[in-house]
Structure formats: structure tokens, C-alpha cells
Amino acid sequence: MQEIQELNNLLSHYVDQGFFPGIQWQININNEKYSGKYGFNNIETKKDILDNTIYRIWSMTKPIVAVATLQLIEEKKINLDDPITEYLPEFKDLQVLKKKDSKVEDLEKIKKYPTIKELLLHTAGFSYNFLADPVGKEYDRLRLFNSDTSTLEEEIKILSKAPLLFQPNTSWRYSVSMDVMARIIEVVRGESLQNILNQKIFYPLNMKDTGFTVSKENQKNLMVSYEFDPLKMKLTKLISDPQKIGNYGYPLNVNSYARGGHGLFSSLSDYAIFAKMLHTGRSETGEQILNNQTLKLISTNFLDPKFFPIEIATIGTVKDENYVNGLEAYGWGLGCRTLLDPSKQNNLGSVGEFGWAGAASTFFLVDNNKNLSATIMTQVLFGNPELLRQFYSYIYSNF
Numbered sequence: 001m002q003e004i005q006e007l008n009n010l011l012s013h014y015v016d017q018g019f020f021p022g023i024q025w026q027i028n029i030n031n032e033k034y035s036g037k038y039g040f041n042n043i044e045t046k047k048d049i050l051d052n053t054i055y056r057i058w059s060m061t062k063p064i065v066a067v068a069t070l071q072l073i074e075e076k077k078i079n080l081d082d083p084i085t086e087y088l089p090e091f092k093d094l095q096v097l098k099k100k101d102s103k104v105e106d107l108e109k110i111k112k113y114p115t116i117k118e119l120l121l122h123t124a125g126f127s128y129n130f131l132a133d134p135v136g137k138e139y140d141r142l143r144l145f146n147s148d149t150s151t152l153e154e155e156i157k158i159l160s161k162a163p164l165l166f167q168p169n170t171s172w173r174y175s176v177s178m179d180v181m182a183r184i185i186e187v188v189r190g191e192s193l194q195n196i197l198n199q200k201i202f203y204p205l206n207m208k209d210t211g212f213t214v215s216k217e218n219q220k221n222l223m224v225s226y227e228f229d230p231l232k233m234k235l236t237k238l239i240s241d242p243q244k245i246g247n248y249g250y251p252l253n254v255n256s257y258a259r260g261g262h263g264l265f266s267s268l269s270d271y272a273i274f275a276k277m278l279h280t281g282r283s284e285t286g287e288q289i290l291n292n293q294t295l296k297l298i299s300t301n302f303l304d305p306k307f308f309p310i311e312i313a314t315i316g317t318v319k320d321e322n323y324v325n326g327l328e329a330y331g332w333g334l335g336c337r338t339l340l341d342p343s344k345q346n347n348l349g350s351v352g353e354f355g356w357a358g359a360a361s362t363f364f365l366v367d368n369n370k371n372l373s374a375t376i377m378t379q380v381l382f383g384n385p386e387l388l389r390q391f392y393s394y395i396y397s398n399f
Contacts, residue, residue, distance in 0.1 A: 027395060049223070055378075056225060056358075060357065061264040069120065071294075084116070084184065097135065097165055104137070104163065119180055120177075124168050138162050156179065207273055209267040223378070
């Protein structure tokens with residue numbers, strides 16, 4: 001494992017300026033591995049970042065659940081066009097807002113139930129608690145996913161009482177749809193999501209530090225979670241205002257806890273193993289996770305032109321002259337963003353580069369054209385996006 005001092009120096013400035021407690025990164029290209037780390041696990045105690053630091057990976061849970069979904073498709077246990085009501089009858093009374101800015105009581109009948117494919121593509125009509133729309137506000141009122149102790153089944157039953165933001169397959173909205181997908185996986189497999197991911201993904205890939213719980217002995221390795229307060233211009237504890245993602249439950253060690261859109265803990269080295277697997281569908285010892293044909297579905301754009309440009313605008317997003325829609329160049333595959341037009345991001349990246357990010361400023365990419373994968377970890381909600389842009393820019397300017 002080699003360190004790139006130049007990249008470490010570039011990224012360390014974001015820690016020194018107080019935007020992040022610490023950062024850790026790894027780049028795999030061909031058979032070479034490069035890595036670096038800088039800063040602290042805890043800025044109060046000045047505890048150094050470790051090789052085996054554990055992170056809340058938030059939405060980087062989603063690609064893992066997408067792989068578990070594609071395994072079921074490969075096994076012909078589910079089909080992409082199956083309506084969700086085939087597995088979750090609690091959604092049979094779903095209704096839809098008449099308009100995206102309607103009152104949450106101003107509803108119409110659903111024309112067609114969302115499908116598994118639409119869950120994977122975020123075109124099913126669901127929203128998120130932290131998005132600026134009436135359905136996101138309703139989720140927040142219902143305290144959807146705020147609990148540390150509820151099961152996935154219980155949360156999906158709460159979700160089934162809320163309306164959809166739009167008729168399925170008429171718009172794109174980043175959403176809780178992967179939580180619905182995770183519950184379908186549980187129903188079809190007849191097991192908990194925790195056990196399914198362990199058996200089907202984590203054990204075969206030897207991802208020893210990844211799961212919905214952190215063992216007592218590993219808790220000392222956890223990076224503390226922070227939020228960047230733009231008013232005070234410094235890192236703070238999580239702010240619990242209405243419609244803040246920091247309100248989500250994310251317990252350390254509750255065995256019944258699982259989610260499909262967030263909730264996993266992982267280490268840099270574990271997630272780098274998962275990212276590398278997405279080149280071939282196989283573990284380093286040759287165990288098959290997905291076949292090549294199925295694997296391509298993750299990085300193949302399935303969105304129609306009518307959905308572009310896709311964008312995630314959270315509550316409080318300010319679209320001033322500094323605003324950048326980081327998804328403008330991308331489409332969406334069955335689980336990940338996928339790059340369609342590098343010209344829309346300063347000619348950086350390769351067509352087909354894919355991956356995703358987490359709310360606490362974690363990020364990964366996979367580029368089959370370069371046989372390259374890269375992962376960066378830290379732990380700040382609403383973190384400075386320039387960190388990830390600098391990481392991405394360095395990769396595509398130097399490899």
C-alpha cells in the first residue's frame with residue numbers, strides 16, 4: 001500500500017481549516033493500492049484517525065442493498081416489473097398528491113403501483129424527510145426512521161400511510177425507496193436484512209467491520225459524527241431542527257435495527273473491497289457475488305431523457321452563483337449514479353463511471369475503463385463538497 005503525499009497534502013487542508021475532523025482515502029488501480037489518512041476520530045479528545053476507523057456510511061448502504069436486490073433478480077425470485085404490492089400488501093391503499101406542491105390532503109388515486117425497477121431508479125414517487133416537498137414534511141411529521149429501536153418492517157408500515165409525491169415513473173426523486181426494497185428482500189428471503197447481507201455479501205467478501213451494529217470492542221474505533229454549521233462556520237454536534245437528516249436513528253448496537261437507505265457502518269478497507277468487487281462481480285478469492293450481465297445493470301442508465309437533469313435539493317439549499325448540481329452529468333442505473341456526459345463536469349471522469357455518496361461526506365466511485373475504484377471516508381453532515389470534488393479531480397487528473 002503506497003501513500004500519495006501530494007493528495008494527502010491537498011485533502012489535509014480541509015481538516016486544518018476545520019471543515020472535517022479527519023479523512024481517510026484509498027484508490028485501487030489495476031493491482032496497485034494507494035491510501036492516506038489525516039486528522040482525528042474525535043476533535044475534542046484529539047484521538048487520531050486509525051487504519052481501521054469505523055464510519056456511519058449513510059446512503060452508501062444503498063448500493064449494497066441494490067446488489068442484494070440484483071442477486072434475487074439473478075435467482076429469478078423477483079422481477080424488475082413486479083409491483084411492490086405483490087410483496088407488501090400494506091401499500092395497496094397508496095394515494096398520490098395531485099401536484100408536487102399540493103397540500104398533503106389533496107390527493108388522487110394511484111394509476112399504477114410502483115415497481116421494483118422504479119424503487120431502484122428513485123422514480124417510484126417516494127421522497128425523503130429532508131427534502132423540500134409536502135411528502136418529505138409529512139415523513140418528518142410521522143417521524144419516519146427517527147427511531148433507534150424500530151424494525152424495518154415497522155418503519156415501512158408507517159411509510160405506507162403517507163402518500164406518494166407523484167405518480168410512479170413520471171419524475172425522479174431521491175427517496176426512501178431503497179428502504180422499501182430492503183423490506184421486500186426480507187419478505188422474499190424470509191430472513192432479516194442483517195442476516196441476508198452477512199451471508200450474501202459481507203462474509204464472501206471478508207468485510208469484517210461492516211454491518212448494522214458495531215461490536216463493543218470496535219466502538220472505540222468509531223469516528224464521532226459532526227455537522228458543519230454554516231452560521232458559526234465550524235463543526236458542531238448534530239443539529240435536530242425539523243426535516244434534518246441528523247434526526248434519523250443510527251444506533252451503535254441494536255440487533256433488530258436495519259434500514260435499506262442508510263444504517264450500515266463500515267471501514268475504509270471494507271468498502272474499498274466492495275467497490276473493487278463491482279468491477280467483476282467476484283471476491284478477491286473468486287467467489288461470485290453477481291454475474292457480469294447482472295452487474296452491468298448497476299452502471300447502465302435506465303432513466304428516460306424526461307427525467308434529466310436529476311438533482312437532490314435538500315431543505316435550505318441555496319442556489320446562488322456558487323451552487324453546483326453534482327448530478328447534472330449523471331444518469332441512474334439499478335443502484336448507482338452513472339456518468340453520461342463528462343463535459344458537464346469540467347471534462348472530468350469517464351463515461352460509465354459509477355458510485356454513490358453518504359450524507360456524512362463519504363463517497364466512492366468505480367471506473368471500469370480505467371480498472372479503478374476509489375473511496376473516501378469522513379463523518380460530517382452538510383460537509384464542504386469541495387473535499388469530494390478535489391478528490392475526484394485529483395484522480396482524473398493523475399490516473
